[in-house]
Amino acid sequence: MKKKRWLTIVLTAILILGSLFLLQKLLMPKYVADVVEGAFIAEYYQEEKNHDVVFIGDCEVYENFSPITLWQEYGINSYIRGSAQQLIWQSYYLLEDTLRYETPQVVVFNVLSMKYNEPQKEAYNRMSIEGMKWSMSKVKSIQASMTSRENFLDYVFPILRYHSRWSQLTEDDLKYMFQTKQVSHNGYYMRVDVKAAGEIPEGKPLADYQFGENAYTYLDKMTALCKEKGIQLILIKAPSLYPYWYDEWEAQIEQYAEDNDLLYINYLELVDEVGIDFTQDTYDAGLHMNLSGAEKLSHSFGQILSEEVQVPNRSGEAHLQEIWKEKIAAYEAEKQEQFTKYSK
Amino acid sequence: MLFTSYSFMGFLLVLFCLYYIIPAKHQWKLLLLASYIFYFLAKPIYLIYILVTTVSTWFAGIQIDKVQNTQKAYLAEHKADLDKETKKQYKASMKKKTWHWLLACLLFNLGILAVVKYTNFTISNINSLVQLFGGKPLSFINIIVPLGISFYTFQAMGYIIDVYRGTSKAQTNPFRFALFVSFFPQLVQGPISRYGDLHESLFAEHSFDGKNVAFGLQRILWGYFKKMVIADRMLIGVNTLIQNPDRYSGAYAFAGMLFYALELYADFTGGIDITIGVAQVLGVKVTENFNRPYFSKNIKEYWNRWHITMGSWFTDYIFYPISVCKPMLKLSKHSRSLLGESIGKRVPIYLSSFIVWFTTGIWHGASWNFIVWGLGNWVVIMVSQELEPLYAKFHNRFAVKDKFGFRLFQVIRTILLMSSLRMFDCYRDVPLTFRMFGSIFTKFNWNVLWDGSLLNIGLSALDYGILSAGVVLLTTVSLVQRTGSVREKIHKKPYWLRAAVWYGLFLCVLLMGAYGIGYDASQFIYNQF
Structure with missing residues (x-):
């Protein structure tokens, strides 16, 4: 009798926990159709992790650099770990997380996120953090990123966050409950459409141009971590025309790079050299590069990585050739698909 | 710590576990500690107010009890020597003494309540009069109104009156009395328990009773359903309607009136369900506050x-x-x-x-x-x-x-x-209320009740669906309650059926509850009183 009672309790617990697990899987956003940026962070874990270059940052890395071009032109094995409005502490913990799996030769960090000193939007936090595998880095990233209305428990049990999504479920939610669809190309978000940049207004005057203490703390931590692991940290500012990049910000980053002996490249100042044409190379009027712009930028940056930083050309490695062959095929297929879509 | 917050649920979980692990004779001490932690977390300064009420009422109770005991002993001792008139005079003089203690206690504690809660209201009324005569208005004072002060003050005053009347014995242990005043589940929105009703189960030693604990948890869940699925969802529509009275008058005001009645019912009874449920898990019997009103x-x-x-x-x-x-x-x-x-x-x-x-x-x-x-x-x-x-x-x-x-x-x-x-x-707002009530009969826009206009007040068709289903469930439960406890009825059903019922209710709260990002964490309405 007692045995039967225990069996009933255990069975009930299994059924309840199992159904809650399934519900959570069903309700969590899949990021396969709209706002695919939310899927980028998790995709990394499916990769073979022996990259020489890892990009860390926000949309200014995942929309402006193409690892496929870097491989095709320079044999550079690279990956982008970025998500929408990825804040600097999220980038730092993502770097920590990456270093649990591999130690690249170079880490490239885009400095735009230095402008944020405090947590911003919950939706972006979710996209930057949720895809991370559980580790202390993820825990710390959550703690550093939460806005006042967020709760740690909602990250541990995402069903608490997405509980009301049941009324918005689509077929994709069922289809991708246990499988994912590759939406990026080594973290690169492809867009082939064109929307020329118009008149870009001057930045509005700010009350204070000084980057925040918190932002500097994490930049310091990133620098220290890279030094500790023997990684070369490169700071870049992508050639996005907006959000506006102030001269005062530029001066601070230049100073920081000099003080810490880091390579810093501001592509806003190299637009002509790279050959970027803002009537052709952007899909959203200058905020981000389209495929054409990203490939031009990757061509230019690849040259620096290859010649100045001495990142090895690994195009001769058969194993990597196999992997990249598949990636290139997927890249070309999506390129064609998008050209067809946008030419209609 | 809102009853609907994760921190409160975590707090309960830890408390429930500790409560049945520690020796039963210490359970009430744990409850006192938990109650003070609960109140401290709301705002540390609140503790001063509740301590003042506790100590003053306990002390007055002891003094009244002493006088009453002296009277009893004296009368017993001099049973044969005293004539009727002398006895009467003696009793009257002793009654006067207890009356003085009672009066002092009432004036002191109701005075605190009056000062913290009504000073600015009084100033505002004086200012209205002063301004009529062109005088200089008084400044408002910055004073903290402790959470649940109306509830615990009334509970403490009920106790001292009961002691004075002789219907309750004074509690000699100040810590036990402190628990009676501060028992956390009912601290912020009642019920206003009587000492005679509460003290036995509050200070008793409780061993783990599976059925009682399960019933308590079920009551908590039902409270969460009312609060999170119905009240907090309804709140969105109610807020839209009452915050824009010029736009939403006439039939809108009529709808708002009914919506608010539903919200208030679900909010307050839900909160009391949680209170009684928490107490039941702890083995404490708290007085019912509603009977299908x-x-x-x-x-x-x-x-x-x-x-x-x-x-x-x-x-x-x-x-x-x-x-x-x-x-x-x-x-x-x-x-x-x-x-x-x-x-x-x-x-x-x-x-x-x-x-x-x-x-x-x-x-x-x-x-x-x-x-x-x-x-x-x-x-x-x-x-x-x-x-x-x-x-x-x-x-x-x-x-x-x-x-x-x-x-x-x-x-x-x-x-x-x-x-x-x-x-x-x-x-x-009194004039506004009269205006809105009047508009129900003067502004003939009844079509808004069915032409889809009510879908523009922050509630979707799905929300109305959930609310309607919620009302049907509330009504059904109330009807079933006429013939006895619903939980008892469910308890008599086969295991898998009752497990399905409670898990279904849990899923309703989990999936349909108006909580988290996108919904405002709403304080219980009666917390404000």
Whole structure:
């Protein structure tokens, strides 16, 4: 009798926990159709992790650099770990997380996120953090990123966050409950459409141009971590025309790079050299590069990585050739698909 | 710590585990500690207020008890020596002593309540008068109103009156008394327990009783359903309607009136369900505060079934003492001789009721809308009392009293009356409430009730679907309750069926609850009183 009672309790617990697990899987956003940026962070874990270059940052890395071009032109094995409005502490913990799996030769960090000193939007936090595998880095990233209305428990049990999504479920939610669809190309978000940049207004005057203490703390931590692991940290500012990049910000980053002996490249100042044409190379009027712009930028940056930083050309490695062959095929297929879509 | 917050749920989880792990004789001490932690987390300074009330009331109780014991001992000792008159004089002198302690305690604690809760209201009224005569207005004072002060003060004052009356024995242990005043589940929104009802189970040693714990958890879950699925969802629509009165008048105001009635019911009864459920898990029996109030056939019955502990507190500690006090008896005599027996006998009752309803109103909040709301209830009750002979004539002529249709009419009438009075509580502004109430009858825009306009107040068709289903469930549960405890009924069903019922309810709260990002964490309405 007692045995039967225990069996009933255990069975009930299994059924309840199992159904809650399934519900959570069903309700969590899949990021396969709209706002695919939310899927980028998790995709990394499916990769073979022996990259020489890892990009860390926000949309200014995942929309402006193409690892496929870097491989095709320079044999550079690279990956982008970025998500929408990825804040600097999220980038730092993502770097920590990456270093649990591999130690690249170079880490490239885009400095735009230095402008944020405090947590911003919950939706972006979710996209930057949720895809991370559980580790202390993820825990710390959550703690550093939460806005006042967020709760740690909602990250541990995402069903608490997405509980009301049941009324918005689509077929994709069922289809991708246990499988994912590759939406990026080594973290690169492809867009082939064109929307020329118009008149870009001057930045509005700010009350204070000084980057925040918190932002500097994490930049310091990133620098220290890279030094500790023997990684070369490169700071870049992508050639996005907006959000506006102030001269005062530029001066601070230049100073920081000099003080810490880091390579810093501001592509806003190299637009002509790279050959970027803002009537052709952007899909959203200058905020981000389209495929054409990203490939031009990757061509230019690849040259620096290859010649100045001495990142090895690994195009001769058969194993990597196999992997990249598949990636290139997927890249070309999506390129064609998008050209067809946008030419209609 | 809101009852609906994760921190409260975590707090409960830890408390429940510890409660049944530690030796039973220490359980009440753990409850005291938990209650003070709960209150401290709300705001540390609140502790000072509750401590002052606790210590002063406990001390007064002890003094009253001492006098009463001395009296008992003296009378027992001198049973044979004292004549009737001397005994009477002695008793009167002792009564006077206990009365002084009682009065001091009441004045002190009700004084604290009055100062923290009503000073700025008084200043605001004085300023209105001063400004009429062109005077300089007084400055408002910055004063903290401790969470649940109305509830714990009334609970403590009920205790001291009971001790004075001899219906309760004084608690000699100040820590036990502190637990009675601060017992955390009922600290912020009641029920207002009587010492005689609560103390035994509060201080008793409880061993783990699976059924009791399960029933407690089920009650908590039901409370969460009412609060998170119904009240907090309804709140979105109610807020839209009341915050834009110029835009939402007429039929919108009518809808808002009903929506608020539903929100308030689900919010307050949900909160009390959580309170009683938490207490039940701990083995503590807390007095019920509701008895299906929206099934009442008249306002008087409604007030016997809604916020029962508050109603009975006002009846026992204000209405009866006032009704039988010397000035009132004198007034009764005068009014009878002046106005005749029929009208004269009503005067003291009306006056006592007026005081009770005025106090009830102002207890709910320091503003005129609550006072008018309280007096509105008084008017309705008095009018219906006066109309009773007319009702009797009607029922003699038409045999409809026991007809379902007539009972339904009575229930709907009561709901509409109570809901319209609640508009004072909802709009929190007396002239605005009258204006909005008037607009229901003067602005003929009833089409908004069915032309989809109500889909633009922050509630989607799905929300209305959930709310309708919620109302059906609430009504069904209330109907089933007429023949006994719903949980007992479910408990008698096969295991898998009852597991499915409770898990289904849990899923409803989990998936349909208006919580988290996208919804505002809403404080329980009665926390504010």
